[in-house]
Amino acid sequence: MKTLWTKRYAQRTRRMQSSAVRELLKLTEQPDVISFAGGLPAPKVFPVKEFQEACQKVLNEHGPKALQYSTTEGYRPLREMIARHTARYGIVVDADHILITSGSQQALDLIGKIFINPGDHVLVEKPTYLGALQAWNAYQVEYVAVGLDDDGMKTDELEGALRSGPKFLYALPNFHNPAGVTLALARRQKLIVLADHYGVPVIEDDPYGQLRYEGEHLPSLVVLDNHYQAHNGAPYSGNVIYLSTFSKTLAPGLRLGWVIAPKEIIQKLVQAKQGADLHTSTFNQMVAYEVARGGFLDKHVRYIREVYHERRDAMFHALERYFPEEVRWTHPQGGLFLWVVLPEHLDAAQVLQEAVKERVAFVPGTAFYPDGAGQNTLRLNFSNATPEKIEEGIKRLGRVLKSILSPATLSQAGADSGFR
Amino acid sequence: MKTLWTKRYAQRTRRMQSSAVRELLKLTEQPDVISFAGGLPAPKVFPVKEFQEACQKVLNEHGPKALQYSTTEGYRPLREMIARHTARYGIVVDADHILITSGSQQALDLIGKIFINPGDHVLVEKPTYLGALQAWNAYQVEYVAVGLDDDGMKTDELEGALRSGPKFLYALPNFHNPAGVTLALARRQKLIVLADHYGVPVIEDDPYGQLRYEGEHLPSLVVLDNHYQAHNGAPYSGNVIYLSTFSKTLAPGLRLGWVIAPKEIIQKLVQAKQGADLHTSTFNQMVAYEVARGGFLDKHVRYIREVYHERRDAMFHALERYFPEEVRWTHPQGGLFLWVVLPEHLDAAQVLQEAVKERVAFVPGTAFYPDGAGQNTLRLNFSNATPEKIEEGIKRLGRVLKSILSPATLSQAGADSGFR
Numbered sequence: 001m002k003t004l005w006t007k008r009y010a011q012r013t014r015r016m017q018s019s020a021v022r023e024l025l026k027l028t029e030q031p032d033v034i035s036f037a038g039g040l041p042a043p044k045v046f047p048v049k050e051f052q053e054a055c056q057k058v059l060n061e062h063g064p065k066a067l068q069y070s071t072t073e074g075y076r077p078l079r080e081m082i083a084r085h086t087a088r089y090g091i092v093v094d095a096d097h098i099l100i101t102s103g104s105q106q107a108l109d110l111i112g113k114i115f116i117n118p119g120d121h122v123l124v125e126k127p128t129y130l131g132a133l134q135a136w137n138a139y140q141v142e143y144v145a146v147g148l149d150d151d152g153m154k155t156d157e158l159e160g161a162l163r164s165g166p167k168f169l170y171a172l173p174n175f176h177n178p179a180g181v182t183l184a185l186a187r188r189q190k191l192i193v194l195a196d197h198y199g200v201p202v203i204e205d206d207p208y209g210q211l212r213y214e215g216e217h218l219p220s221l222v223v224l225d226n227h228y229q230a231h232n233g234a235p236y237s238g239n240v241i242y243l244s245t246f247s248k249t250l251a252p253g254l255r256l257g258w259v260i261a262p263k264e265i266i267q268k269l270v271q272a273k274q275g276a277d278l279h280t281s282t283f284n285q286m287v288a289y290e291v292a293r294g295g296f297l298d299k300h301v302r303y304i305r306e307v308y309h310e311r312r313d314a315m316f317h318a319l320e321r322y323f324p325e326e327v328r329w330t331h332p333q334g335g336l337f338l339w340v341v342l343p344e345h346l347d348a349a350q351v352l353q354e355a356v357k358e359r360v361a362f363v364p365g366t367a368f369y370p371d372g373a374g375q376n377t378l379r380l381n382f383s384n385a386t387p388e389k390i391e392e393g394i395k396r397l398g399r400v401l402k403s404i405l406s407p408a409t410l411s412q413a414g415a416d417s418g419f420r
Numbered sequence: 421m422k423t424l425w426t427k428r429y430a431q432r433t434r435r436m437q438s439s440a441v442r443e444l445l446k447l448t449e450q451p452d453v454i455s456f457a458g459g460l461p462a463p464k465v466f467p468v469k470e471f472q473e474a475c476q477k478v479l480n481e482h483g484p485k486a487l488q489y490s491t492t493e494g495y496r497p498l499r500e501m502i503a504r505h506t507a508r509y510g511i512v513v514d515a516d517h518i519l520i521t522s523g524s525q526q527a528l529d530l531i532g533k534i535f536i537n538p539g540d541h542v543l544v545e546k547p548t549y550l551g552a553l554q555a556w557n558a559y560q561v562e563y564v565a566v567g568l569d570d571d572g573m574k575t576d577e578l579e580g581a582l583r584s585g586p587k588f589l590y591a592l593p594n595f596h597n598p599a600g601v602t603l604a605l606a607r608r609q610k611l612i613v614l615a616d617h618y619g620v621p622v623i624e625d626d627p628y629g630q631l632r633y634e635g636e637h638l639p640s641l642v643v644l645d646n647h648y649q650a651h652n653g654a655p656y657s658g659n660v661i662y663l664s665t666f667s668k669t670l671a672p673g674l675r676l677g678w679v680i681a682p683k684e685i686i687q688k689l690v691q692a693k694q695g696a697d698l699h700t701s702t703f704n705q706m707v708a709y710e711v712a713r714g715g716f717l718d719k720h721v722r723y724i725r726e727v728y729h730e731r732r733d734a735m736f737h738a739l740e741r742y743f744p745e746e747v748r749w750t751h752p753q754g755g756l757f758l759w760v761v762l763p764e765h766l767d768a769a770q771v772l773q774e775a776v777k778e779r780v781a782f783v784p785g786t787a788f789y790p791d792g793a794g795q796n797t798l799r800l801n802f803s804n805a806t807p808e809k810i811e812e813g814i815k816r817l818g819r820v821l822k823s824i825l826s827p828a829t830l831s832q833a834g835a836d837s838g839f840r
Binding site (some may be wrong): 005006008009012017038040052055060063065069101102105108113114117120134136138139168195196234237238239247253255261263264265272274277284 | 421423424425426428429430431432433436437458459460461463464466468471472475476479480483484485486487488489490521522523525526528529533534535536537540551554555557558559587588615616619620621654657658659661667671672673674675681682683684685688691692694695696697698699700701702703704
């Protein structure tokens with residue numbers, strides 16, 4: 001339909017596309033499709049009863065406040081709770097360093113809004129979080145990208161990328177989405193030293209940090225930078241902006257995330273957020289606070305870890321059993337995803353077409369590359385399906401891959417991908 | 421605190437400021453201040469009991485779905501309900517013409533994102549809605565503005581403004597925020613004819629349309645444009661994008677608004693929203709649907725009208741009784757606000773300083789002018805305070821104004837303001 005709006009779109013819309021992941025979510029809603037495509041938490045871990053009790057309590061005790069407009073910064077008791085929680089991991093800040101956002105996605109958008117001029121470069125991993133690319137493409141950003149291997153960002157490639165003068169560096173150190181890998185401690189330290197040397201600030205995106213199923217917690221980039229900058233005497237150096245969310249520990253349907261940043265930046269983000277949505281739902285903030293307080297969140301995260309640990313292991317076992325030898329995958333210690341590298345001549349988008357016929361789905365990896373590379377990669381989610389469905393889905397996908405891979409292709413394995 | 425982020429802000433942040441209204445909300449939270457500053461609904465009209473029941477029902481019957489990620493477009497039953505409701509006012513669309521936004525504020529942001537290039541002009545009323553200025557300033561927009569009088573936008577000034585080639589025209593036809601005036605029918609028709617003639621599409625922002633306390637409902641710009649374009653045969657011409665919200669009829673703390681637009685534009689808005697916050701809270705959409713369905717919303721809106729009608733009249737009476745003769749104000753037939761014009765030599769910001777000492781607050785009008793004019797104007801909200809508080813607050817404000825206005829100033833009344 002032609003209207004007076006036709007041909008009036010802003011130039012930035014040329015870079016805006018509907019996310020392949022989001023569109024796939026619709027395709028794979030049919031109940032007979034086993035989908036490893038989304039990043040959905042398991043419905044069984046949602047604390048529905050606790051939400052019911054919290055809704056009653058909030059509406060009984062603070063009904064008019066919960067339904068009213070509130071401040072842009074967010075509900076103060078919730079911000080104070082986040083500050084207390086975060087202090088346990090060495091990030092010592094107060095509530096004024098914290099802004100509540102409408103999901104972590106909004107934090108990425110607001111950061112783009114206050115920092116990115118058209119043509120600015122941002123340093124990202126390749127692959128990287130699709131939502132960050134989506135948020136920042138709208139600000140006409142350019143990317144400089146550094147590869148990943150099993151120990152996370154290849155910091156030996158970092159110096160060249162930093163030298164090109166990016167506006168900031170964006171990293172997902174824990175259980176990377178999509179790659180599933182974790183940035184090794186020595187690399188974390190090297191990243192901080194190099195970023196400081198080149199004067200490039202850092203965004204640390206940590207939605208999954210609490211969901212570790214094996215191995216030891218590694219200090220966050222915020223903590224390492226604070227140690228490195230210890231001469232400034234403040235508990236928070238401010239060079240690293242930290243993002244996290246309740247989407248993976250309570251419920252994504254609430255749309256509650258947060259930013260930890262220097263107060264000056266929080267103020268700018270608040271101005272941007274006023275123009276973007278005034279504030280995040282008062283009711284949801286108060287309900288999340290009621291659900292999470294009093295130790296419930298810690299207990300609940302332990303339960304989620306158990307459930308996802310089992311599902312991850314189910315996927316590991318199924319991959320070993322059903323996938324062809326020439327396919328490689330990462331071995332995440334936590335999070336929701338693992339990353340599959342196919343032989344180089346395969347196109348994961350074409351594999352998906354065959355897979356959907358077999359009623360199994362995943363996300364082709366190219367969506368996660370700022371430069372459209374990664375055609376032979378794909379992302380698998382292991383949090384949403386039951387172990388039984390995982391076994392069956394990977395079996396189906398293995399069958400699809402085996403039928404595509406003729407004996408003639410066996411010599412072209414994905415061994416050069418950097419992932420074991 | 422100096423960090424690596426310092427001096428890295430994008431150019432667009434120069435135009436971003438914290439809203440005077442939002443900052444005032446904090447100042448006036450002390451319980452002894454009678455605030456006419458915010459745009460807050462009356463807490464007593466929030467249907468707390470209905471929300472409790474709806475939360476229980478949604479969590480009992482659809483708990484996992486309500487807490488999970490969902491599609492960017494919004495909860496389909498809610499969009500269908502909005503389509504049915506809107507059809508009663510002659511806006512005949514289906515759910516695919518509707519996008520649920522995180523408050524109407526987000527609709528303004530997303531519209532800026534997909535339509536405004538830096539330096540583009542947007543045609544607005546002066547004064548206009550502060551939230552629109554905040555949203556679009558971030559996209560480095562320029563404004564061309566047309567004045568208001570008691571019949572709304574002065575359409576005899578419109579042609580010159582349209583000739584300058586604005587990207588779109590933004591209007592609040594019903595119970596204007598901040599001015600309280602309503603665009604007369606003949607002017608609505610003239611606006612549509614002129615916008616069509618100059619090929620300029622229209623944003624119709626209608627948060628208060630249902631809150632009419634006297635007079636007859638006037639057809640929306642969408643409906644008038646459809647009639648004018650009737651030759652195209654479609655029930656929705658698409659030249660007018662329509663915005664509304666549940667903030668004034670259910671509860672602002674939910675952050676639920678909507679856009680009605682051609683499907684092609686909805687798709688672009690969906691792409692922009694994916695990058696901005698993925699989707700609006702699933703839970704809140706389902707709860708709002710449960711509260712609003714089955715005729716409750718209509719009944720509830722009738723109740724809100726009664727409450728606000730009484731409060732508006734209380735403010736009218738108090739203004740007549742306590743305000744000095746040389747002050748003028750508008751006589752809104754609905755909505756939440758009225759507009760006060762002081763003698764021209766007075767500065768409302770200075771009046772506010774005195775007023776706060778007397779424990780009464782309002783918003784100085786200059787915040788609502790894209791060009792910083794309107795120093796002698798101010799906005800009063802009549803929905804949030806009880807009739808008794810309104811009487812007392814206007815009495816205090818009248819005392820402040822009388823003490824500022826010396827007899828020497830009596831000849832300089834605000835008669836040239838365009839408002840009776």
